[in-house]
Amino acid sequence: MTEPEFLQHPFRRRDGIASGLTARQVNGSRFRLVTKDVHLAVEAKLDLPMRCAAFQLAIDSPLVFSHFTAAELYDVPIARDPKVHISLCSQIEPRMRGLVAHRVLHLGDVWTLGDLPVTSPGRTFVDLASKLDLLSLVIAGDVLSSRSSLSEIERALRTGSGRRGIRLAREARTLLNPASKSAMETRLRLILVIGGVPSLAVNRPAVGRDGRTFATPDLGEHVVLVGLEYEGEHHQSDPRQWERDIKRDAAYRDNGWHLIKVTKRDIFERPDWIVNEVATALRARGLR
Structure with a gap:
């Protein structure tokens, strides 16, 4: 490793000295100690992948890398743990600040993200089942199944028989949909499922009278033409997005769709209103 590389990657003290740095340089103000015997240039960004590389x-x-760390590396939108989680087979548990070690009998399916070994999406889903509630696990599972497949999730459930949280994981599996694109979409879908609303298609393109796609509703009933769109804050704060929404809403009307727009407040404070609005719209259009 040449000296410029020390500005980009973690390195062990002995490797730095072997490559030409002096002990005083390694211990000086130019480098920081990330964890036991591992240093990094102070100007390098100490993000999660860099911390993982150091450990x-x-x-x-x-x-x-497993559990919450694997979830964050897969961009799963759940609460994050600032500590780095690893799984290993060693009988000697490493004790380092900022590290949580999980002892396992075997490492299982391992994927590689960048240069980092990470538990597979399915294994990560099962690992998280002992740490999360049902809603958070479904949110995680939607993302993890989109990164792999539902069959990968199911395979992990079979091999994880008897593990803590496996019952919750199996329940969550019945609610997963890899087509979901955000945590709020998942929350919206589960509100309707729990409310007894017939299953709606997730992010399926809506085709107009001219045979062309004019929108992709977050949730939609494509036979009786009822669609739902989640409106995040940027839909109101971004003028360009606002203009696109006006044109989109007009396209829904022109093509005979009944559009229901849902906000963050609706999801967290008025879930019953959402269920009633959707159920009423479906009944009005002949779907019982």
């Missing part, structure tokens, strides 16, 4: 250097055993 990987510091731990002299095969490991895989």
Whole structure:
């Protein structure tokens, strides 16, 4: 590793000295100590992948990044743990500040993200089942199944029989939809499922009278033409998005759709209103 690389990647003290740095330089103000015997240039961004790389250097055993750390590396929108989670088979549990080690009998399916070994999406889903509630697990599962497949999730459930949280994981599996594109879409879908509303298509393109796609409703009933769109804050704060929404809403009307727009407040404070609006619209259009 040449000196410029020390400005970009974590390195062990002995490797830095072997590559030409002096002990005083390694211990000086130019580099920071990330974890046991692992340093990083102070100007380098110490983000999660960099922290993971540092722990990987510091731990002299095969490991895989797992649980909340794997979820964050997969961009799962759930509450994050500032500590780095690893799974390893070693009988000696590493004790380092900012690290949570989970001992396992085998590392299982391992994916690679960048240069980091990470538990597979299915394994990550099962690992999280002992840490999350049902809603958060479904939100995580929607993302993880979109990163792999529902069959990958199901395979992990079979191999995870008997593990803590496996019953919750199996329940959550029945609610997963990899077509969901955000946590709020997942929340909206579950409100309707719990409210007994017939299943709606997730992010299926809406085709107009001219045979062309004019919109992609977050949730939609494409036979009787009822659609739902979640309106995040940027739909009101971004003028361009506001203009696009006006044109989109007009396209729904012109093509005979009944559009229901839902906000964050509706989801968190008025879920019953959402269920009633959708159920009423479906009944009015002949769907019982």
